[in-house]
Amino acid sequence: MRFQRWLxxxxxxxxxxxxxxxxxxxxxxxxGGPVVVMQxxxxxxxxxxxxxxxMQAYQALKVKVVSIDLLVTIAVIGAFxxxxxxxxxxxTFLFLFGSYLEQRTLKKTRESIRSLSExxxxxxxxxxxxxxxxxxxxxxVAIGDHVLVKAGGQVPVDGTVITGSAFVNEASITGExxxxxxxxxxxxxxxxxxxxxxxxxxANQVGDDTTFAQIVELVEEAQDSKSPAExxxxxxxxxxxxxxxxxxxxxxxxxxxxKLAITIxxxxxxGALVIGAPVSIVAGIGNGAKNGVLxxxxxxxxxxxxxxxxxxxxxxxxxxxxxxxxxxxxxxADEATVLKLAAAVEKQSDHPLALAVVSYAQQQxxxxxxxxxxxxxxxxxxxxxxxxxxxxxxxxxxxxxxAGIIINxxxxxxxxxxxxxxxxxVLVAIDQTLALIIGxxxxxxxxxxxxxxxxxxxxxxxxxxxxGDNEQTAAAIAREVGITEFHANLLPAxxxxxxxxxxxxxxxxxxxxxxxxxxxxxxxxDIGIAMGSGTDVAIETSDIVLMQSTLSEVVYADYLTKxxxxxTVQNIVIAVGTVALLLLGLILGxxxxxxxxxVHEISILVVILNAMRLIRFKVR
Amino acid sequence: xxKLVMQLDELSCPSCMQKIQAGVSQQAGVESVKVLFNAxxxxxxxxxxxxxxxxxxxxxxxxxxxxxxVKVK
Numbered sequence: 258m259r260f261q262r263w264l265x266x267x268x269x270x271x272x273x274x275x276x277x278x279x280x281x282x283x284x285x286x287x288x289g290g291p292v293v294v295m296q297x298x299x300x301x302x303x304x305x306x307x308x309x310x311x312m313q314a315y316q317a318l319k320v321k322v323v324s325i326d327l328l329v330t331i332a333v334i335g336a337f338x339x340x341x342x343x344x345x346x347x348x349t350f351l352f353l354f355g356s357y358l359e360q361r362t363l364k365k366t367r368e369s370i371r372s373l374s375e376x377x378x379x380x381x382x383x384x385x386x387x388x389x390x391x392x393x394x395x396x397x398v399a400i401g402d403h404v405l406v407k408a409g410g411q412v413p414v415d416g417t418v419i420t421g422s423a424f425v426n427e428a429s430i431t432g433e434x435x436x437x438x439x440x441x442x443x444x445x446x447x448x449x450x451x452x453x454x455x456x457x458x459x460a461n462q463v464g465d466d467t468t469f470a471q472i473v474e475l476v477e478e479a480q481d482s483k484s485p486a487e488x489x490x491x492x493x494x495x496x497x498x499x500x501x502x503x504x505x506x507x508x509x510x511x512x513x514x515x516k517l518a519i520t521i522x523x524x525x526x527x528g529a530l531v532i533g534a535p536v537s538i539v540a541g542i543g544n545g546a547k548n549g550v551l552x553x554x555x556x557x558x559x560x561x562x563x564x565x566x567x568x569x570x571x572x573x574x575x576x577x578x579x580x581x582x583x584x585x586x587x588x589x590a591d592e593a594t595v596l597k598l599a600a601a602v603e604k605q606s607d608h609p610l611a612l613a614v615v616s617y618a619q620q621q622x623x624x625x626x627x628x629x630x631x632x633x634x635x636x637x638x639x640x641x642x643x644x645x646x647x648x649x650x651x652x653x654x655x656x657x658x659x660a661g662i663i664i665n666x667x668x669x670x671x672x673x674x675x676x677x678x679x680x681x682x683v684l685v686a687i688d689q690t691l692a693l694i695i696g697x698x699x700x701x702x703x704x705x706x707x708x709x710x711x712x713x714x715x716x717x718x719x720x721x722x723x724x725g726d727n728e729q730t731a732a733a734i735a736r737e738v739g740i741t742e743f744h745a746n747l748l749p750a751x752x753x754x755x756x757x758x759x760x761x762x763x764x765x766x767x768x769x770x771x772x773x774x775x776x777x778x779x780x781x782x783d784i785g786i787a788m789g790s791g792t793d794v795a796i797e798t799s800d801i802v803l804m805q806s807t808l809s810e811v812v813y814a815d816y817l818t819k820x821x822x823x824x825t826v827q828n829i830v831i832a833v834g835t836v837a838l839l840l841l842g843l844i845l846g847x848x849x850x851x852x853x854x855x856v857h858e859i860s861i862l863v864v865i866l867n868a869m870r871l872i873r874f875k876v877r
Numbered sequence: 878x879x880k881l882v883m884q885l886d887e888l889s890c891p892s893c894m895q896k897i898q899a900g901v902s903q904q905a906g907v908e909s910v911k912v913l914f915n916a917x918x919x920x921x922x923x924x925x926x927x928x929x930x931x932x933x934x935x936x937x938x939x940x941x942x943x944x945x946x947v948k949v950k
Contacts, residue, residue: 264941265941265942265943312941313892313941316896316940316941317892317895317896320896320903320940321899322892322896324892324895324896325890325892326892356889356890359889359890360887360889363887363889364887367915367916370915370916374916465950477913477915477916477918478913480913480915480916481911481912481913481914481915481916495895498892535914535915539915
């Protein structure tokens with residue numbers, strides 16, 4: 258056992274030793290030394306070189322796996338037997354050295370993801386109730402613990418700031434290096450680095466539940482998540498290697514040409530083919546992760562590259578979701594009372610429109626909100642809540658009319674005017690009367706128009722906007738952003754229906770939404786893209802997560818996946834082409850064992866280096 | 878069912894993956910094995926009454942792969 262481990266550990270040194278021996282052997286001979294010495298040195302080199310390979314072949318056989326090592330071992334021993342010490346020595350050297358180079362280059366390819374997981378915080382400074390600070394392993398921090406993070410330190414948990422303020426670098430999560438100011442009440446991510454300032458944070462999520470840990474896990478799994486093509490190649494390789502063995506045997510028996518048979522063993526190694534697609538995917542996904550675009554696997558890359566239709570949600574996706582109350586029209590006796598009721602109810606919701614109402618009430622200085630005893634959400638329509646003696650309904654016009662509440666002509670005119678101005682209207686009704694019409698405005702994301710234009714140019718033929726908001730607002734936003742097809746007043750289920758229609762027409766559809774309200778659409782679309790900013794739901798349900806929540810990231814995802822898919826194809830062509838060339842060379846007599854192995858190793862390196870180009874990929 | 882994650886040294890050959898996959902899954906008590914080639918990790922679910930982390934780690938080490946760290950979930 259120990260000897261085996263040692264043999265593996267010194268594999269690289271062995272490669273070097275073998276190489277040196279070969280060089281010395283040839284050098285000596287060319288300088289006029291006797292052939293015997295050269296042969297002797299090559300023999301030693303062969304034995305030295307084949308040892309680790311033999312060991313690997315043996316271990317594979319023990320678990321019933323026919324590996325490349327077995328093929329090479331047999332070939333080398335075969336060459337040995339017929340006295341071709343130079344062939345055996347060179348083949349072992351090339352195999353070992355090739356393995357070393359592969360390890361080095363693969364390491365570089367996986368670098369982005371490796372550095373991501375290495376950025377994970379290891380320790381936390383936990384503040385006890387009495388104020389003492391102890392250094393604790395990050396896995397031992399409990400929810401509710403207070404942790405102290407000083408300048409230069411890493412936030413060890415997902416949490417909320419309870420004291421202090423600081424500028425924080427969230428690049429490991431969002432991919433954006435701009436410093437963000439965090440003050441009391443702000444939420445911080447595990448993995449973020451405090452640039453200057455000090456924070457005390459109460460832990461909301463710890464260990465493997467933090468957004469950072471989830472991202473790392475997601476990316477690690479994604480690297481190895483195989484597309485159907487890759488799965489096929491894997492299965493192919495499992496049968497292929499034993500098949501080569503059999504083929505060599507058959508050919509050897511038929512032609513009685515031992516040398517030919519063992520050469521087939523060497524040339525038959527699948528090498529570059531097996532590694533071709535996966536290595537491109539790894540590089541592509543790694544690049545994405547570094548830039549805040551989390552792609553969940555090889556299959557996602559291929560599907561995204563073929564998308565021709567992109568469907569956008571409006572609020573929070575095309576617009577900033579930073580809604581603000583633009584106007585309030587009051588029909589009740591006391592506006593303040595109604596606002597208090599509305600704010601109390603809206604406080605229970607995370608919807609951008611609800612947040613706008615709550616912050617408006619706050620700005621008006623309305624505190625001491627009444628208590629909501631019961632609340633019911635009607636998806637797509639609004640909420641219905643019991644506050645003390647009164648029944649409060651907040652939402653769209655349909656919510657009220659369904660309950661028999663009358664909206665008169667003048668009120669409808671107000672709603673209409675507000676919507677034409679591009680506002681979303683929220684109606685507040687107390688018991689059976691319409692009390693307030695609130696107009697809420699949302700701004701379109703500044704990069705929206707440019708991003709959509711680029712997507713169109715990149716080949717995404719259809720850009721569509723689907724929203725639950727009213728027709729007028731939708732029209733205004735669509736105009737501003739450059740979308741010609743849009744549908745408004747939709748319930749979540751109706752959005753899904755539109756997606757189904759497009760797919761039935763044979764279109765490949767991507768849906769871009771904010772993850773919380775759009776789960777059905779994200780799930781049904783060929784590609785679900787979530788502007789999650791790290792929410793758990795977004796990470797779970799979508800295929801691609803955009804950590805910066807910008808539309809430019811959508812463009813990046815599109816360009817990156819297309820480049821990765823192209824790269825994969827290039828690699829497969831190189832791999833298959835090499836095997837074809839080698840076979841041709843064998844038939845024409847140009848290729849021997851050593852030169853065959855050389856070409857084989859070169860093809861593997863070429864494939865890996867080609868994939869590495871994706872690491873430096875950028876969207877100009 | 879207990880879960881185990883082993884962090885290995887850099888894996889560079891695809892057949893390594895097959896060897897580890899076969900080796901660990903053939904152990905009594907192992908429910909599932911997933912080898913993450915690119916992250917160089919081995920994730921496995923096993924019955925803790927039949928086998929334990931030390932045994933499973935030994936299997937991988939015996940195959941010739943250095944296990945850098947083990948995380949039991």
